Structure formats: structure tokens, C-alpha cells
Amino acid sequence: MTYENILTELRGNGPLRTGLVTLHRPKQLNALNDTLMDELGAALKAFDADDTVGCIVITGSEKAFAAGADIGAMAKWGYMDVYKSDYITRNWETIRSIRKPVIAAVAGFALGGGCELAMMCDIVIAADTAKFGQPEIKLGIIPGAGGTQRLPRAVGKAKAMDLVLTGRMMDAAEAERAGLVSRVVPAAELLDVAFAAAQNICEFSGPSVMMAKECVNRAYESPLSEGVTFERRVFHSLFATEDQKEGMDAFVAKRKPAFKQR
Numbered sequence: 190m191t192y193e194n195i196l197t198e199l200r201g202n203g204p205l206r207t208g209l210v211t212l213h214r215p216k217q218l219n220a221l222n223d224t225l226m227d228e229l230g231a232a233l234k235a236f237d238a239d240d241t242v243g244c245i246v247i248t249g250s251e252k253a254f255a256a257g258a259d260i261g262a263m264a265k266w267g268y269m270d271v272y273k274s275d276y277i278t279r280n281w282e283t284i285r286s287i288r289k290p291v292i293a294a295v296a297g298f299a300l301g302g303g304c305e306l307a308m309m310c311d312i313v314i315a316a317d318t319a320k321f322g323q324p325e326i327k328l329g330i331i332p333g334a335g336g337t338q339r340l341p342r343a344v345g346k347a348k349a350m351d352l353v354l355t356g357r358m359m360d361a362a363e364a365e366r367a368g369l370v371s372r373v374v375p376a377a378e379l380l381d382v383a384f385a386a387a388q389n390i391c392e393f394s395g396p397s398v399m400m401a402k403e404c405v406n407r408a409y410e411s412p413l414s415e416g417v418t419f420e421r422r423v424f425h426s427l428f429a430t431e432d433q434k435e436g437m438d439a440f441v442a443k444r445k446p447a448f449k450q451r
């Protein structure tokens with residue numbers, strides 16, 4: 190499948206590979222227009238449905254992961270255009286529905302919708318050149334794809350308010366201290382580190398990977414008591430899988446497990 194605003198490829202040579210999506214509107218710093226978002230949604234769905242793919246990486250360019258929604262396109266919109274369009278919702282719901290782990294490998298600007306896209310991913314690995322921010326306030330709007338909701342959950346109210354109300358950017362080191370990103374690496378190593386993490390995940394049992402993702406996400410959407418009950422039920426269910434037997438037998442026999450379930 191060829192796309193206009195993204196590039197896709199499969200990486201790795203194990204039984205499970207990593208699906209890579211590269212956002213590719215270089216002249217607009219990967220601003221997220223309708224076409225790009227539709228293509229991103231389609232590519233993620235295709236990788237999610239592909240049994241040979243175990244993990245997905247989304248990246249941008251050296252200069253920008255994504256500089257936000259396309260301001261040129263939005264500038265002409267009125268209230269009814271935005272209200273009636275499903276631009277903001279349709280593909281964001283697709284991203285949320287992806288069951289395999291998605292890693293954001295972020296270099297350069299991740300602003301507005303770009304920062305929100307990174308926050309939709311399960312793991313954010315940042316190059317030391319990364320800059321995160323929600324600068325929508327400078328345009329007379331507010332974040333519209335979860336920025337006011339996911340950012341406080343990721344970095345706490347104080348820093349989220351600071352970023353959303355001043356529109357300032359934070360660098361990779363500050364983002365790591367704040368808990369928005371899990372690792373900061375030299376820019377030249379960004380993709381290698383992201384692929385290594387992805388291939389590491391690919392070696393594990395598919396059901397336990399997908400259920401672990403589902404349970405961690407549940408922590409953000411339910412009270413602790415419900416989350417813990419949900420986790421317990423999912424934990425129980427994994428004892429019905431062949432891979433649980435394989436994983437534990439292998440540990441006892443001091444050999445490497447050969448997980449089969451995808």
C-alpha cells in the first residue's frame with residue numbers, strides 16, 4: 190500500500206516483526222492534515238490485523254515528530270465546520286482501539302496534536318532533540334485531541350497547566366523528569382532503541398502483551414478497586430493459555446521460552 194503523507198515498512202527478521210509508520214509531510218513539519226490522519230489510521234489498523242506484526246513504532250523526521258494539526262487547513266474553519274466534521278475524532282478513536290503496543294519515537298517538535306499523538310502511544314521514547322508542547326493557546330484555541338486530559342495524567346496538574354496556559358515547550362530532559370517520556374536517547378540512536386524495545390516485546394506471548402496494555406490503560410479509566418478487579422480477572426484468564434505453560438515450564442527447566450500464541 191502506498192500513501193501520500195506517511196511511509197510504512199516492516200522491520201525485523203524474527204517470527205514477529207515491527208511495523209514502522211513514518212509521518213512524512215516534511216515541508217509542513219508533519220502537520221496532521223486529514224489525509225495524514227486517515228492514512229495513519231489505516232496503517233495502524235493494517236498492522237494491528239497482521240499476525241506477523243507484534244509491535245508498532247510511529248516516528249517523524251529529525252526536525253519534527255509532528256508540529257500539530259494543520260493550521261493552514263483549520264484557519265478557514267468556522268464552528269459548524271469543526272462541530273460537524275469528525276476530523277478530530279475518527280482517527281483518534283482508531284489509534285485508541287489498536288491492541289498491539291505502539292511506541293512513539295520522537296525527535297524534534299511534538300506540538301499540539303503532535304504531542305497528543307505521542308501521548309496516545311503506549312511508550313514514548315524521545316531523542317535528546319525532542320521538544321513537547323501544547324501551544325494551541327497562542328492560536329486562540331485549546332488542545333482538542335486529549336491534551337488537557339492526558340497531559341495532566343502524565344505530568345500532573347501543575348506542569349500541565351503551565352504548558353497549556355503558557356504554550357511553552359519543554360525539552361526532552363524536562364519531559365522525562367515529568368514522566369511524559371520513558372527514555373531519552375541520543376538522536377542518532379532513536380530508531381535503533383525504539384526497534385530494540387519493539388523487537389523485545391515481539392518475543393513475548395501475544396495475549397499477555399495485549400492484555401498487559403489493556404490493563405495499564407484501564408488504570409486511567411476506572412477507579413483503583415475496579416482496575417484491580419479487572420487486572421485479577423485478566424491475570425486468571427492467562428492461565429488458560431499455552432504460552433503461560435510454556436513460559437513457566439521454560440523457567441523451571443532453565444531454558445528460553447518459545448511462545449507461540451500471537
Ligand code: CO8
Pocket residue numbers: 216217218220221226256257258259260261276277298300301302303324325328331332333334
Ligand atoms: N500546520 C501547518 N503548517 C505548519 C505547522 C502546522 N501546525 N507547523 C509548521 N508548519 C509549516 C510552516 O508554516 C512552514 O511552512 P512554510 O515553509 O511554507 O512557511 C514550515 O512548516 C516550517 O515551519 P517554520 O518556518 O515555522 O519552522 P521553524 O523552525 O521556524 O518553527 C515551529 C518550527 C516552532 C514548530 C513552528 O513552525 C510552529 O510554531 N508551528 C506551529 C505549532 C503549533 O501551533 N501547533 C499546534 C497546532 S493546533 C493543534 O495541533 C490542535 C490539535 C487539535 C486536534 C488534532 C487533530 C489532528
